[in-house]
Amino acid sequence: MTARLTAPTPAAGRTAALTRRLREAVGVERVLTDPAQLRTYECDGLTNFRVTPGVVVLAESRQHVIDTVRLCAEAGVPFVARGSGTGLSGGALPVSEGVLLVLSRLRAIGPVDPDNARVVVEPGVINLWVTRDASPHNLAYAPDPSSQQVCTIGGNVAENAGGAHCLKYGFTVNHVVGAEVVLPDGSVVNLGGTAPEHPGYDLLGTFIGSEGTLGVATSLTLRLVRAPEAVQTMLVGFRSVEDAAGTVGDIIAAGILPAAIEMMDALAIEAAEAAVHCGYPAGAVAVLVIELDGPEVEVDAQFAQVEQIALARSAFETRIAQSDAERALMWKGRKSAFAAVGRISPAYFVQDGVIPRTQLPQVLTEIGRMAAAVGLRVANVFHAGDGNLHPLVLYDDAVDGQAHDAEELASEILELCVSLGGSITGEHGVGAEKRMKMAVQFTSDDLDTMQRVRCAFDPDGVANPGKIFPTPRLCGERPGPRTGEHPLQAAGLGEVF
Amino acid sequence: MVVTSVERRPGTAEDAVAGVVPGEVVRPASVQEVAEVLRETQREGRSVLATGGRTKTGWAPPPASVDVLIDTTGLDRLVEHTAGDLVVVAEAGMRLSALQQRLRAAGQWLALDPSEPGATLGGVVSANASGPRRLRYGTVRDLLIGITVVLADGTVAAAGGKVVKNVAGYDLGKLYTGAHGSLGIVVSTSWRLHPLPATRRVVVLDLADPLDAGPLALTLARSTLTPAAVEVHATTGGSAVLVVVFEAIPESVRAQADATIALLGGGRQGDDLPVEFGQRPGGDGDIVLRLAFAPAALPAVLQALPAGTGVTASACTGVAYAALAAENANLLPAIRTALAPHDGTAVVLSAPTDLRRELDHWGPAGNALGLMRRVKHSFDPDGRLAPGRFVGGM
Ligand SMILES: Cc1cc2nc3c(=O)[nH]c(=O)nc-3n(C[C@H](O)[C@H](O)[C@H](O)COP(=O)(O)OP(=O)(O)OC[C@H]3O[C@@H](n4cnc5c(N)ncnc54)[C@H](O)[C@@H]3O)c2cc1C
Numbered sequence A: 001m002t003a004r005l006t007a008p009t010p011a012a013g014r015t016a017a018l019t020r021r022l023r024e025a026v027g028v029e030r031v032l033t034d035p036a037q038l039r040t041y042e043c044d045g046l047t048n049f050r051v052t053p054g055v056v057v058l059a060e061s062r063q064h065v066i067d068t069v070r071l072c073a074e075a076g077v078p079f080v081a082r083g084s085g086t087g088l089s090g091g092a093l094p095v096s097e098g099v100l101l102v103l104s105r106l107r108a109i110g111p112v113d114p115d116n117a118r119v120v121v122e123p124g125v126i127n128l129w130v131t132r133d134a135s136p137h138n139l140a141y142a143p144d145p146s147s148q149q150v151c152t153i154g155g156n157v158a159e160n161a162g163g164a165h166c167l168k169y170g171f172t173v174n175h176v177v178g179a180e181v182v183l184p185d186g187s188v189v190n191l192g193g194t195a196p197e198h199p200g201y202d203l204l205g206t207f208i209g210s211e212g213t214l215g216v217a218t219s220l221t222l223r224l225v226r227a228p229e230a231v232q233t234m235l236v237g238f239r240s241v242e243d244a245a246g247t248v249g250d251i252i253a254a255g256i257l258p259a260a261i262e263m264m265d266a267l268a269i270e271a272a273e274a275a276v277h278c279g280y281p282a283g284a285v286a287v288l289v290i291e292l293d294g295p296e297v298e299v300d301a302q303f304a305q306v307e308q309i310a311l312a313r314s315a316f317e318t319r320i321a322q323s324d325a326e327r328a329l330m331w332k333g334r335k336s337a338f339a340a341v342g343r344i345s346p347a348y349f350v351q352d353g354v355i356p357r358t359q360l361p362q363v364l365t366e367i368g369r370m371a372a373a374v375g376l377r378v379a380n381v382f383h384a385g386d387g388n389l390h391p392l393v394l395y396d397d398a399v400d401g402q403a404h405d406a407e408e409l410a411s412e413i414l415e416l417c418v419s420l421g422g423s424i425t426g427e428h429g430v431g432a433e434k435r436m437k438m439a440v441q442f443t444s445d446d447l448d449t450m451q452r453v454r455c456a457f458d459p460d461g462v463a464n465p466g467k468i469f470p471t472p473r474l475c476g477e478r479p480g481p482r483t484g485e486h487p488l489q490a491a492g493l494g495e496v497f
Numbered sequence B: 001m002v003v004t005s006v007e008r009r010p011g012t013a014e015d016a017v018a019g020v021v022p023g024e025v026v027r028p029a030s031v032q033e034v035a036e037v038l039r040e041t042q043r044e045g046r047s048v049l050a051t052g053g054r055t056k057t058g059w060a061p062p063p064a065s066v067d068v069l070i071d072t073t074g075l076d077r078l079v080e081h082t083a084g085d086l087v088v089v090a091e092a093g094m095r096l097s098a099l100q101q102r103l104r105a106a107g108q109w110l111a112l113d114p115s116e117p118g119a120t121l122g123g124v125v126s127a128n129a130s131g132p133r134r135l136r137y138g139t140v141r142d143l144l145i146g147i148t149v150v151l152a153d154g155t156v157a158a159a160g161g162k163v164v165k166n167v168a169g170y171d172l173g174k175l176y177t178g179a180h181g182s183l184g185i186v187v188s189t190s191w192r193l194h195p196l197p198a199t200r201r202v203v204v205l206d207l208a209d210p211l212d213a214g215p216l217a218l219t220l221a222r223s224t225l226t227p228a229a230v231e232v233h234a235t236t237g238g239s240a241v242l243v244v245v246f247e248a249i250p251e252s253v254r255a256q257a258d259a260t261i262a263l264l265g266g267g268r269q270g271d272d273l274p275v276e277f278g279q280r281p282g283g284d285g286d287i288v289l290r291l292a293f294a295p296a297a298l299p300a301v302l303q304a305l306p307a308g309t310g311v312t313a314s315a316c317t318g319v320a321y322a323a324l325a326a327e328n329a330n331l332l333p334a335i336r337t338a339l340a341p342h343d344g345t346a347v348v349l350s351a352p353t354d355l356r357r358e359l360d361h362w363g364p365a366g367n368a369l370g371l372m373r374r375v376k377h378s379f380d381p382d383g384r385l386a387p388g389r390f391v392g393g394m
Helices: A010-026 A035-039 A062-075 A127-137 A153-159 A203-207 A241-253 A266-276 A296-312 A322-335 A337-341 A356-372 A402-419 A435-441 A444-457 B031-044 B097-105 B121-127 B172-176 B210-222 B250-264 B295-304 B328-340 B366-379
Strands: A055-058 A079-082 A099-102 A118-121 A176-182 A188-192 A215-224 A232-239 A260-265 A284-293 A317-320 A347-348 A377-383 A387-393 B009-010 B024-027 B048-051 B068-071 B078-082 B086-090 B143-148 B155-158 B185-192 B199-207 B229-235 B242-248 B266-270 B286-292 B310-314 B319-325 B345-350
Touching: A010 A055, A010 A099, A035 A055, A062 A099, A062 A176, A062 A215, A079 A153, A099 A188, A118 A127, A127 A153, A127 A241, A153 A215, A176 A203, A188 A203, A188 B366, A203 B172, A203 B366, A232 A241, A232 A296, A232 A322, A241 A260, A241 A296, A241 A356, A260 A266, A260 A322, A260 B229, A266 A284, A266 A317, A266 A322, A266 A337, A266 A377, A284 A296, A284 A322, A296 A317, A296 B250, A322 A337, A337 A377, A337 A387, A347 A402, A356 A377, A356 A402, A356 B172, A387 A402, A402 A435, A435 A444, A444 B155, A444 B172, A444 B366, B031 B048, B031 B068, B031 B143, B048 B121, B048 B185, B078 B097, B086 B097, B121 B172, B121 B185, B155 B172, B155 B185, B185 B286, B199 B210, B199 B250, B210 B229, B210 B242, B210 B250, B210 B286, B210 B295, B242 B250, B250 B266, B286 B328, B295 B310, B295 B328, B319 B328, B328 B345
Parallel strands: A055 A099, A079 A099, B024 B068, B048 B068
Antiparallel strands: A118 A215, A176 A188, A176 A215, A232 A284, A232 A317, A260 A284, A260 A377, A347 A387, A377 A387, B009 B024, B078 B086, B086 B185, B143 B155, B143 B185, B199 B242, B199 B266, B229 B242, B229 B310, B286 B319, B286 B345, B310 B319
16 A cells, blocks of 8 residues: 655665766666656556555666666665566565666567577567567467557566466467576676577576576577467357366366366356457357467367366357457457456455466366355356466445455355365466465475575675565574585685575 | 484495585485484584485586585485376485386476486476576476475475466576585475476487587577577587487477478488486596586587587587597686687586596686675585585585
């Protein structure tokens, strides 16, 4: 929540001095301090968490990023990177008295290297631009979050973003092969590259999904995939959620790996229908959008098999896209689902739990029961193929206490996911929102161990503090006997830090 | 102080790791026992090295010391396999071959095909082992979804989980992949599985000039064909064979094999893999290198190697193995220099004993080496885990 300060604090003094140095380094016009301007950056896509940043820097070059991070490190002032601010877990939530480093103007996109199927991009490049530039070469960038028209590659990398097609193609981490990263002390490292592997630890894999807490990416090398020979999409209507969930299980059990299997329940369908008129089967209690891609003969054979599986589970309508336009409409209903819910409810929380796929029917029944118990409605939209649920908890913020009840319900749903062997987040990240929930999924030893990574990258904890972990770990020497030479000393890199 | 419950014995010459005989060999039967051993060695300041199937202990440089060798093969339980979820959780000492056998009954497999049949899951993770089908399925980093490790101080920690999609917390599985035991002992792993493909069809094409493999691989990569593997077995300056493997439903593999022959302008098809498929070149007297490079640079890579070098390349992925004759050991720096413009690196996998100590096994590790040292220090402040085996002498 936004706190207005009345008297200058030591931190405020430090920020003021830093602001002067930032202006010198990156130019006055790129450093914002006007309160009205600062407030436009007070939240990301998770609008119920708001903090006004101390300063905003609009970086336009890699050097601006390096200078800003270095100056922050010298001043001991925290910084938070921000792409498009579409994150749904408060990952780009600013730190008051801290610097918000906006990367959306770093938009250079390199020439596509068709032979190596690679392209180098700056972090502010919009996800969809990559496929736009790659498609003349029959290549595509596979990760396709529903927000792909607006979110940045830098934000995708920080969140390890997924998308409808990650069932077959994997997540951002499977498609980024190199990164230039400004570490929290202002130094620059290159992780990975163009080749598939490099000697040493996979710090690239470690960095991806670290939610801006290990440094700022200034350049990313992306792996592109060949566009498939054939794509077929089917929209299937069911009269029960169990039949839809059962169909998902049967498809997988038949050894078929679709490019995507997405599911929506009655409330989500109603919302999508109201918003984008996608023409989903009338009277459906659940729909599946199933897409297969690959060699034509394979897709044809398996597509017919999928249809049989759905019919055997009492599907009452199987509609096959006859054109790209029809396919786009099927996807439009699904991809607009979050925003569409705004049509049927004054307010809602988006959740992002994961469960083992086989638990799908039980979980849906249980969510329905939990929602009924507190008198709230939950619309379910999910990446059914990989068990990633997006329950949308609907509420009316004008009704006293409903926001609180909705938040509680959303939180209980996540605990349910964990109790079934799942996770509190499949693609939106932990951010500021779910960090307390990390202690439900992990032991304190697990979390301490993860923070050993943090201590190696950011011993002073200046990069996006207050995210992911319920409690920060102090990075110091641990007690215990020391034997042998320290690896840093051995390398002649001086004293223990 | 001695942990009495754990099975232990003095090390022998047979236990030697790259020529270093361990003081003691322990074989824990549970995660708790591994933790006990690590706490004990921490108190006593002794160095530790873990082994699995001992198929790759010759990989990486010789350790500076091995006071205690932890044999992880006692941790060999399959913890959980939910076929409907295509997920398996198994202890790190379980052999990959044993796991595959269990999964086969459910029509599934863990899509990793390294050449060592006796490898354990922990060994596969720690050495980042992969095989030809990496083209289709990726490598350990793409399939490992959860990990439990024991740190140098005996802390037992888990990351990831047993669902295929999960971004909660840092992905420690990535950090432990290819870490060669330098950050802790891997005790349990969870994996994303794939359905076993129904049929296979193989196209083999003989090439008079190995350099032709590059453009042909590029032609395949640019097509809409979906091979599971594209392998080149070559002798530089000599000849080569190109092997293209399709694994899918019958109608698909047949159509794709026919299309491949049309595209390549030749080749013969059959159901069986050639004997050399999935094998690395070279023998005990050779320096076996693992090369990684920008995928399209295969011709340049072949040209960087001296004539007569045996090479197995996963052509469309940018990974190859080369068997450098021992007398060419002095060419290693020049090979590295020639690969550098292609983001290429050459790592020594194995070498004749007398050459081991003089070779630079890893080569340059780039500008993140300092950061890697800080990671190592954060996990193993006393430098007791597999000392001297990792990049930069860590
Ligand atoms: C309608 C809608 C649909 C969505 N659908 C999906 C979906 O299908 N799949 C999915 O995964 N997500 C989805 N999201 C969430 C969101 O779009 C993604 O998390 C996206 O990756 C965020 O990108 P961004 O540029 O907006 O990042 P921001 O929100 O600005 O930042 C996200 C995080 O990244 C960090 N960061 C940003 N840039 C950098 C950088 N260069 N270096 C280091 N750290 C950086 C920030 O500090 C922050 O922690 C959706 C969001 C909306 C609003």
